[in-house]
Amino acid sequence: MSEIIANYDESWKEALNEYFESFLSFFFPEIYQLIDWTQPPQPLDKELQQITASSQTESRIADKLYQVWLLNQEQIWILIHVEIQSHYDVSFEKRMFIYHYRAFDLYGNKVLSLAILGDDRPNWRPDCYNYSIGKGEITLKFPTVKLIDYQSRWDELESMSNPFAMITMAHLKTKATTSQFSERSEYKWQLIRGLYERGLTKEQVVKLFKIIDTMMTLPKELQAELVAKIKRFEEERKMPLVSPTEQLAMERGELRGELRGKLEGKLEGKQELIIRLLNRRCGEIQLSLTERIRQLSIEQLEELGEALLDFSSMTDLERWLQK
Structure with a gap:
């Protein structure tokens, strides 16, 4: 049987996109009660991309950044990091600190960092990054939820x-x-x-x-x-109700029909179509990946157009481009 890999990253990203308010009320009720929900939270995907790209760390599983307003009308940012690991990660606390200070450094906003740990190690519960030199000290504390609990x-x-x-x-x-x-x-x-x-x-x-x-x-x-x-x-x-299975089939059919109808155009038009469909399938793709797509030949773009129908995350695109 071929290798089947669970798709945690795409699922968690989609869940956070759809249910941010429910996410906080479920995992962090104390924080949920501080927020003025009459003012809709604003996702900050472009800002998050710059924060994670600026840090000297690898691309992470599922990160989200939102702007919210507290009941006292103060504006803050909430940075959510979902980590799906099956082993101890010695650099986790440092990575949380890097993302936190980069958000503050680049934009000057107060940031609340939250962590969801999806691993199966009951004793690994990072919630703080700290170092001190002489009488100087830096400390970042971040609320953490362990799913196995x-x-x-x-x-x-x-x-x-x-x-x-x-x-x-x-x-x-x-x-x-x-x-x-x-x-x-x-x-x-x-x-x-x-x-x-x-x-x-x-x-x-x-x-x-x-x-x-x-x-x-x-x-x-x-x-x-x-x-x-x-x-x-x-x-x-x-x-x-319309069956979810039928709805998914219809969406796939619409994508395939759109590809068949529009992949007949010029090279530039094909590039824009592929990039737009990838954004729909995998989320907003990084500029570096966009540039690599623009370097593909017409034949390669057509192959990517067929392959992307089976993509469910940015990782799938990166693997395809590596091949």
């Missing part, structure tokens, strides 16, 4: 309506079933069926379905069996 609260998670209860369950079951795809398929089915049984709206079902489906990757055969099971379930329930 929720393993003992499974019944509680199942009863919660917050979308991050479902996302946390999907994460834990994905980690627990590495290379055990039959078990993962069964857990995935249980989680997806739970979406329907929670009485969610069509839009809520589709959004959460896509996040869970992206994270809990399966071999093609098991994925096909799962899709068939979901369709039978929908037919038995005579559900009035």
Whole structure:
């Protein structure tokens, strides 16, 4: 069986994009209560890209940066770092410090840094970076959540309506079933069926379905069996909703049709189309990757146009370009 890699990064990024308010109320309720939610939070993707690019660190899994207003009308930035590691990372605290001070240095805003740890080491709980020289001292403290702590609260998670209860369950079951795809398929089915049984709206079902489906990757055969099971379930329930599986198929069909209709143009037009579709599939791509795409030949652009339909993260694009 070919290697199947769980797609945590894309799932967490999508979840943070869709459910930032729910994220804070679920993991950091004390911080949630400080924010004036009548003023919509503003995502700062371009600023984050500059912050992480300026630091001398590798590209991380899932980082997000938001501008929010507190109840006292003070404006602050919230920097979220989701780390999916299965081993001790000696540089984690330093990396949190680098991102924090670069945000302050470049833009002069107060920053609150938060960390989500998705690894399976119960005793690794970094929450501070500190060094001192003589009487001088630097300290950064950042609230940290360890996802494996929720393993003992499974019944509680199942009863919660917050979308991050479902996302946390999907994460834990994905980690627990590495290379055990039959078990993962069964857990995935249980989680997806739970979406329907929670009485969610069509839009809520589709959004959460896509996040869970992206994270809990399966071999093609098991994925096909799962899709068939979901369709039978929908037919038995005579559900009035548009099936998430059908919606995903429609989106894929629209992308393929758009490619077929527009990849006939000039080189510059093909480049812009490919870049636009990659932004839709993988998030805003870095300038360095954009420049590499502009150097591709027409034949290579057409190959990339077909390949990107299977991309789910920036990593997929980087791997394709390396080949």
